Amino acid sequence: MAEAIAYDLRREILRGTLVPGETIKERENAEKRGVSRTPMREAIRILAQEGLVQLRPLRSPVVANPSLKEIIDQVRVLHALELLSGELACATATEAEIARIGHLKDEIDRLCDIIDSVDLFELDMQFHAAIVAASHNQALIETHRAYMARLWRARYLSARIRRTRRRVLRQHGAIHRALAARNPRRTKAEIDAHFAPMYKNIESHFKTSEDSGGN
Amino acid sequence: MAEAIAYDLRREILRGTLVPGETIKERENAEKRGVSRTPMREAIRILAQEGLVQLRPLRSPVVANPSLKEIIDQVRVLHALELLSGELACATATEAEIARIGHLKDEIDRLCDIIDSVDLFELDMQFHAAIVAASHNQALIETHRAYMARLWRARYLSARIRRTRRRVLRQHGAIHRALAARNPRRTKAEIDAHFAPMYKNIESHFKTSEDSGGN
DNA sequence: GCGGCTGGTTTGGTATACCAGATTGGACCC
DNA sequence: GGGTCCAATCTGGTATACCAAACCAGCCGC
Known part of the structure; x- marks a missing residue:
């Protein structure tokens, strides 16, 4: 399931629906998709590993905006x-x-x-x-x-x-x-x-x- | 914290304390370290990403045993x-x-x-x-x-x-x-x-x- | 009026509870 | 005695509850 969420998120990021620099709030996006925070968190980690989002300790992850x-x-x-x-x-x-x-x-x-x-x-x-x-x-x-x-x-x-x-x-x-x-x-x-x-x-x-x- | 657990697990795997091929049960290892399953899960994902453990859907992760x-x-x-x-x-x-x-x-x-x-x-x-x-x-x-x-x-x-x-x-x-x-x-x-x-x-x-x- | 402080609110991090599928051990049948 | 089936249990996956740190707005003091 996390993989499916990651797939969706990835598409949204790459298509520009999620604008670079914007924060991705776990709760917000989770309930928007009707899932719990747990798989959403995992999906975000997957995208972070791919470099599409940027994790910040104790802060909301942001859509990566590479130079x-x-x-x-x-x-x-x-x-x-x-x-x-x-x-x-x-x-x-x-x-x-x-x-x-x-x-x-x-x-x-x-x-x-x-x-x-x-x-x-x-x-x-x-x-x-x-x-x-x-x-x-x-x-x-x-x-x-x-x-x-x-x-x-x-x-x-x-x-x-x-x-x-x-x-x-x-x-x-x-x-x-x-x-x-x-x-x-x-x-x-x-x-x-x-x-x-x-x-x-x-x-x-x-x-x-x-x-x-x-x- | 997940990062710290991953660090420990990594050392144990590389030193051979955790034998290749052996399963890593989330609950077991989590309470052995006195933490919850949540960060333990995340640590395991980190190591999986590094290729040190192998994830299997609906099965316990195993310590990778590369050929x-x-x-x-x-x-x-x-x-x-x-x-x-x-x-x-x-x-x-x-x-x-x-x-x-x-x-x-x-x-x-x-x-x-x-x-x-x-x-x-x-x-x-x-x-x-x-x-x-x-x-x-x-x-x-x-x-x-x-x-x-x-x-x-x-x-x-x-x-x-x-x-x-x-x-x-x-x-x-x-x-x-x-x-x-x-x-x-x-x-x-x-x-x-x-x-x-x-x-x-x-x-x-x-x-x-x-x-x-x-x- | 402006800057700094403070309390409430938001948010990520962690722990716990619940669920469904997988495993396994044993009893039962052949 | 061996194989098969079933249920108790174990285990990963998900949802929820709780906590502490970060954010923000409004207030107070200057």
């Missing part, structure tokens, strides 16, 4: 995790897994201009998660998932930028080909190329929207 | 995190931080054959944590700390191997010099060299002690 540097820092870690995934996956991925990665890439190609950006973004996350899953490294999979959750908002806002979509598609294809060729060096290079624009996108979006910066 | 593969997987992630730390630290570390890393190295050199292996290991962890801290990347610091906690036992057992100590000392020096030279490529290479034996050490120790393997 640009914090987001970039987190992207750097995510980047490193995906590099490791790509390297490992070259050695450990099954042909079926590589095929599924290719299929996801094709799906993204096909639906790119049809479906809305949220659904498209979900597909993009699945593509990346599939690569990580192909590493067959459970710890890596879990840590990567945690960072994906934490960065959902920032990555989503970055991925909206239409101008870069065609490039993203090309890069997905390149990553898939490098994986299929079982070439770790090329795979890592392509993942690097895929991440490179993200730093700039996030930065520029942060500058323009400027809804935050402090905690 | 060799799981440990190696985690070391791989730790390895990647430290590589990233080294690379970033070359650009971001202050001279004072590099000096502190060098000082920790000297301390380890000096006390290597004097103090007991637990204290020595604490110093080793400080050395590595100092490098990560020099990256000035909070997310990286936190994730690294989580993996250090998770791998405490395995790394400790590996570090006990006296035969390799001299090599470890040399590698610490090499890492420090590469950092001081602000040379990312060399830093990463030296960190690689430092990690390489760990995989084998853990594997060989796992084979000999053979207290586990399953979950």
Whole structure:
């Protein structure tokens, strides 16, 4: 149940229903959802662990309002995790897994201009998660998932930028080909190329929207 | 308070007082420590997040008993995190931080054959944590700390191997010099060299002690 | 009028009570 | 004698009650 509450809260935070910087009062939110404080508390801890809310001793938790540097820092870690995934996956991925990665890439190609950006973004996350899953490294999979959750908002806002979509598609294809060729060096290079624009996108979006910066 | 309980539990797990595979009953352990179930539950969640205990829905949590593969997987992630730390630290570390890393190295050199292996290991962890801290990347610091906690036992057992100590000392020096030279490529290479034996050490120790393997 | 203090209220932290599913031990049947 | 079923009990999950610290508003003194 706590997991379900965390899921709802997470969506609300990432969609912006719960504004960054705002407090989350246990009682209030608990009874709004018709549950007790106990699972609500647990849900908040889960989100705190993901970095979406910030706990303060003896104070109400607040929705995290990460600064640009914090987001970039987190992207750097995510980047490193995906590099490791790509390297490992070259050695450990099954042909079926590589095929599924290719299929996801094709799906993204096909639906790119049809479906809305949220659904498209979900597909993009699945593509990346599939690569990580192909590493067959459970710890890596879990840590990567945690960072994906934490960065959902920032990555989503970055991925909206239409101008870069065609490039993203090309890069997905390149990553898939490098994986299929079982070439770790090329795979890592392509993942690097895929991440490179993200730093700039996030930065520029942060500058323009400027809804935050402090905690 | 939950944090304090988690601290105690963590020590007991890592020292082996709580045997891997054993269940941790909330009521039992709570009243043994004279606290309520509520903070005990929270402590258990913290440790579960660290990977030291394993939660099972509607079942008692059990002390994690990681298989060799799981440990190696985690070391791989730790390895990647430290590589990233080294690379970033070359650009971001202050001279004072590099000096502190060098000082920790000297301390380890000096006390290597004097103090007991637990204290020595604490110093080793400080050395590595100092490098990560020099990256000035909070997310990286936190994730690294989580993996250090998770791998405490395995790394400790590996570090006990006296035969390799001299090599470890040399590698610490090499890492420090590469950092001081602000040379990312060399830093990463030296960190690689430092990690390489760990995989084998853990594997060989796992084979000999053979207290586990399953979950 | 303004700042600091104070009491009531809010809120997170902890303890306790209750519930439903899981476990287990034993009795019963084959 | 072995297997199966059932109930007493144990255990995690949830709800509620209580406490102490933090917040806030209004009051008092300057």
